[in-house]
Amino acid sequence: GAVVSQHPSRVICKSGTSVKIECRSLDFQATTMFWYRQFPKQSLMLMATSNEGSKATYEQGVEKDKFLINHASLTLSTLTVTSAHPEDSSFYICSARDWRTASTDTQYFGPGTRLTVL
Amino acid sequence: AQSVTQLGSHVSVSEGALVLLRCNYSSSVPPYLFWYVQYPNQGLQLLLKYTTGATLVKGINGFEAEFKKSETSFHLTKPSAHMSDAAEYFCAVSNDYKLSFGAGTTVTVRA
Numbered sequence: 429g430a431v432v433s434q435h436p437s438r439v440i441c442k443s444g445t446s447v448k449i450e451c452r453s454l455d456f457q458a459t460t461m462f463w464y465r466q467f468p469k470q471s472l473m474l475m476a477t478s479n480e481g482s483k484a485t486y487e488q489g490v491e492k493d494k495f496l497i498n499h500a501s502l503t504l505s506t507l508t509v510t511s512a513h514p515e516d517s518s519f520y521i522c523s524a525r526d527w528r529t530a531s532t533d534t535q536y537f538g539p540g541t542r543l544t545v546l
Numbered sequence: 547a548q549s550v551t552q553l554g555s556h557v558s559v560s561e562g563a564l565v566l567l568r569c570n571y572s573s574s575v576p577p578y579l580f581w582y583v584q585y586p587n588q589g590l591q592l593l594l595k596y597t598t599g600a601t602l603v604k605g606i607n608g609f610e611a612e613f614k615k616s617e618t619s620f621h622l623t624k625p626s627a628h629m630s631d632a633a634e635y636f637c638a639v640s641n642d643y644k645l646s647f648g649a650g651t652t653v654t655v656r657a
Contacts, residue, residue, distance in 0.1 A: 432589070460643070471636065471647045472590075521589050525643070532597045533578050533640035537589035 431455050432524050434538035441512055442546055449507045449541045451522030458524035461505040462535060463497060466519045478505050512545045519543075548573040548641040550620075552648035560656045565609075565624040567651050569637035572618065578640040579620040581611055584650075585633045593635075596620060607631070627655050 431454040441447050451461060460479050464472040476492075478484040478499035486492045494516075496508040505524075509516055519542055523535040553568040571577055578597050582590040594605025601613040607630075611622045620637060632655045637648040 434589070462644070471649050474644060477644065519587075523590075532595065533643050533645065534580070534592065534595060535645055536592065537582070539589040540587070542587065 430526050430536040432458075432522065432536050432538040434522055434541050436541060437539060438542045438544075440544045440546065443513050444511055446508055446510045447512055447543060449509075449520055449522075449543075451505045451507070451524070451538050453503045453524045453526070453536075456524075456526045456528065457502040458505075459502065459527050460525040461499055462523045462525075463495070463505075463507050464521045464523065466521060466540075468519075472521060475507075509543065512543070514545045517543055517545045547646075548575075548577060548639045549646050550579075550637045550639045550648040552635075552637050552651050554651055555649060556652045556654070558654045558656060559627045561629055562626050565622075565627045565631060565653065567622040567635050567637075567653070569611075569620045569622065569648060570618050571620060571637075571639045573639060579611075579613060580638040580640070580645065581605065581609070581620075581622050582636045582638060582647075583607075583633050584636065590636065593622070627653075629655050629657065631655055 433452045435450045463475045475490045476484045476486045478497045484497035499505040521540040523537045550571045580595045581593040584590050594603045596613045604610045609624045635651045638645040
């Protein structure tokens with residue numbers, strides 16, 4: 429149980445284009461999903477928290493107009509990187525909080541998406 | 547705010563030897579603590595977690611961790627390393643339902 433998927437696993441795009449990454453909880457309902465960014469050999473940096481049906485909460489320093497997050501259902505959240513540039517190249521990981529273990533703040537992570545902007 | 551510090555960015559062990567990864571936390575309230583493992587180009591997998599109750603927590607793949615409040619520690623151990631344990635390990639503490647991660651420890655296993 430508690431499986432989270434991400435799609436695509438890898439994407440290469442040209443500078444200036446937009447890229448959408450999907451995060452799905454496959455066997456549970458996720459009232460809260462999180463988006464992280466990870467640079468090589470570094471830890472995870474929380475970008476934003478999204479709650480189903482409401483606006484995402486962005487961490488300080490994260491541009492909300494550049495990283496659009498939508499959490500339209502209890503099993504799906506999307507991250508859109510708008511007008512991507514090479515500095516946006518990174519490993520993006522989502523996680524979801526299972527409502528059944530929400531009181532313990534346990535998060536289950538997706539496999540990540542490698543974004544390369546040329 | 548809660549935070550964690552992982553001592554040692556890189557640990558190298560021989561196959562069959564003890565694995566010990568150190569994590570110290572800072573928290574103003576009773577913490578929830580987690581260990582996650584990350585294999586190359588993959589997401590994070592939950593190894594184990596401490597919420598309340600028994601301070602010795604057993605996880606998957608033979609790992610366990612002990613919550614020591616007096617030492618503000620949550621060290622991860624495995625009695626006998628296997629080649630498949632080579633990965634990046636992250637300690638995390640929950641902070642108002644968000645997770646704060648340590649810098650990570652890379653484990654290499656020598657044959």
